Amino acid sequence: MSTPALELQGLTKRYGDFTALHSMDLSIRPGEIFALLGPNGAGKTTMIGSVCGLVKKTAGTIRVFGKDLDKDPVAPRYDIGLVPQEINFDPFFSVAESLRIQLGYYGRPRDDARIDEVLTALNLQGKKDAMTRALSGGMKRRLLIAKALVHKPRLVFLDEPTAGVDVELRRDLWTYVRKLAADGTTILLTTHYLEEAEELADRVGIINEGRLLMVEDKATLLRRFGERRVVVTFEHPQTALSEAGRRFAARLSEDGRTLTYVEREGCAPSGELLRALYAEGQPIADVETRRSRMEDVLIEVLRGRSQAA
Amino acid sequence: MNVLGMQTLFAKEVRRFMRVPGQTVLSPLISTTLYFIVFGYSISGRIQTVEGSPYLHFIVPGLVFLGIANNAFLNSSSSLFITKIQGTVVDLLVSPLGPGELMAGFIGGAMVRGLVVGGLTWAVAAVFTGFSLEHAWVAAYFLLLSSYVFSVLGMLAAVWAEKFEQINFFPTFVMLPLTFLGGVFYSVRELPSPWNAISLFNPMVYMVEGLRYGLLGRSIYPPLMGGAILAGVAVVATVVTYGVLRSGYKMKA
Numbered sequence: 001m002s003t004p005a006l007e008l009q010g011l012t013k014r015y016g017d018f019t020a021l022h023s024m025d026l027s028i029r030p031g032e033i034f035a036l037l038g039p040n041g042a043g044k045t046t047m048i049g050s051v052c053g054l055v056k057k058t059a060g061t062i063r064v065f066g067k068d069l070d071k072d073p074v075a076p077r078y079d080i081g082l083v084p085q086e087i088n089f090d091p092f093f094s095v096a097e098s099l100r101i102q103l104g105y106y107g108r109p110r111d112d113a114r115i116d117e118v119l120t121a122l123n124l125q126g127k128k129d130a131m132t133r134a135l136s137g138g139m140k141r142r143l144l145i146a147k148a149l150v151h152k153p154r155l156v157f158l159d160e161p162t163a164g165v166d167v168e169l170r171r172d173l174w175t176y177v178r179k180l181a182a183d184g185t186t187i188l189l190t191t192h193y194l195e196e197a198e199e200l201a202d203r204v205g206i207i208n209e210g211r212l213l214m215v216e217d218k219a220t221l222l223r224r225f226g227e228r229r230v231v232v233t234f235e236h237p238q239t240a241l242s243e244a245g246r247r248f249a250a251r252l253s254e255d256g257r258t259l260t261y262v263e264r265e266g267c268a269p270s271g272e273l274l275r276a277l278y279a280e281g282q283p284i285a286d287v288e289t290r291r292s293r294m295e296d297v298l299i300e301v302l303r304g305r306s307q308a309a
Numbered sequence: 310m311n312v313l314g315m316q317t318l319f320a321k322e323v324r325r326f327m328r329v330p331g332q333t334v335l336s337p338l339i340s341t342t343l344y345f346i347v348f349g350y351s352i353s354g355r356i357q358t359v360e361g362s363p364y365l366h367f368i369v370p371g372l373v374f375l376g377i378a379n380n381a382f383l384n385s386s387s388s389l390f391i392t393k394i395q396g397t398v399v400d401l402l403v404s405p406l407g408p409g410e411l412m413a414g415f416i417g418g419a420m421v422r423g424l425v426v427g428g429l430t431w432a433v434a435a436v437f438t439g440f441s442l443e444h445a446w447v448a449a450y451f452l453l454l455s456s457y458v459f460s461v462l463g464m465l466a467a468v469w470a471e472k473f474e475q476i477n478f479f480p481t482f483v484m485l486p487l488t489f490l491g492g493v494f495y496s497v498r499e500l501p502s503p504w505n506a507i508s509l510f511n512p513m514v515y516m517v518e519g520l521r522y523g524l525l526g527r528s529i530y531p532p533l534m535g536g537a538i539l540a541g542v543a544v545v546a547t548v549v550t551y552g553v554l555r556s557g558y559k560m561k562a
Contacts, residue, residue: 052402053403073407084399089397092324104317105311107313108313
């Protein structure tokens with residue numbers, strides 16, 4: 001088995017009496033896109049900060065590509081890139097200068113071809129010589145991403161990289177993230193846009209109140225917690241639930257016009273219900289299906305946690 | 310060691326202050342030149358010589374020291390503090406720059422600014438008094454080490470400060486009184502008691518006198534004493550700053 005790109009063992013962070021991270025264990029595989037989801041204040045940024053040197057952990061072990069940060073806090077950072085949540089920029093420098101400086105910090109010589117490549121990928125090529133203070137909010141966000149990637153890190157943290165940006169950047173970034181992952185870069189993403197996690201992630205972790213509640217393959221998670229809701233609209237209102245409806249534990253609306261069936265893992269497929277309804281000879285006007293999304297899964301997991309508490 | 314990272318930070322620091330030369334070089338140069346003209350010409354009419362030197366000549370080393378100390382301190386303190394306020398400190402903390410590399414980059418940049426302003430002050434003074442360099446190695450020692458010490462102290466202040474008010478605390482309440490009471494414009498021996506005794510505890514006195522020895526060839530205290538005090542302050546400030554940066558104090562959550 002290959003060395004994990006990131007391995008956390010018992011990672012704990014306390015601020016006085018408040019515990020921001022409760023003994024977190026996590027292993028991220030090389031080359032995967034891992035989405036860490038959770039509400040505000042769940043501990044996502046604290047976890048990333050602990051790995052990236054912005055937060056002093058209270059306890060636990062952090063290994064980046066097998067290197068223990070306690071033993072060598074500097075060398076593993078050559079492999080790390082971080083897109084922080086907050087936009088920052090140095091107003092004294094241009095976009096290209098900022099990227100050259102960033103390359104230098106990581107011990108890499110000036111590489112204009114690499115800078116052009118990153119700027120092109122993030123649609124910032126036209127602003128190469130612009131001063132950073134003259135950029136729009138969205139462009140500053142693009143620059144932030146470019147700075148995190150220009151030194152070709154093997155492990156990239158994207159902490160809400162598309163917060164408050166337009167659809168175009170979001171799509172550009174998704175495309176670039178997929179390309180990076182295809183090239184072997186490991187990506188840990190936090191986002192409030194669950195569509196983003198659903199679109200990009202191989203695996204998903206759900207965190208709340210500093211505790212990692214679940215880590216699962218995205219497909220498994222959606223299957224396990226997800227559901228398909230089938231709404232059948234009849235041509236004529238029904239007076240009572242038919243035999244097929246009762247058998248599938250479907251629900252008839254008060255006006256008798258619609259029948260709703262929720263298909264979860266282990267339930268009978270909705271196609272069987274539809275076949276049974278056709279067999280009963282009910283004239284059907286419309287069938288609508290809606291598959292639950294990451295958002296529903298997150299709510300479901302968090303709700304389960306609060307009920308358990 | 311990340312040599313390229315250190316060089317990059319140093320070059321960035323120099324470029325940063327050179328982007329606004331009016332503010333970082335010209336403005337302090339004008340202030341120090343005004344000190345020279347106002348104090349020098351107004352007082353030199355009444356005081357012919359101080360400790361064996363013409364008054365105008367006497368104040369040159371102190372003014373050069375003032376330019377170096379203030380600007381070295383201001384450069385490292387403002388630059389690091391602003392990175393904290395702007396959030397660009399994230400770039401430094403995430404990147405593979407250890408405490409040693411961070412110190413070298415910030416201190417190197419601040420020393421260059423301090424020495425540029427100090428050197429220009431010296432050049433302006435030379436127009437009025439003529440050029441004087443009696444002991445080049447002693448002068449070089451005091452010029453370099455005082456710019457180093459105040460750059461380190463500036464960095465330390467920036468790490469500690471959380472508000473703009475705090476970043477101004479050290480230059481206003483510590484450096485300014487100690488410098489003005491440090492024998493820049495007068496000989497501390499001529500102060501009335503108990504101020505002349507109190508002045509003996511002011512390290513700036515020995516730094517100014519050391520530089521005075523290097524430039525004018527005479528001072529009221531042996532330059533070795535000033536040199537030792539300066540070296541002592543440099544070692545303590547370096548060790549403390551390195552330790553503070555290594556611990557992440559006020560830099561990391």
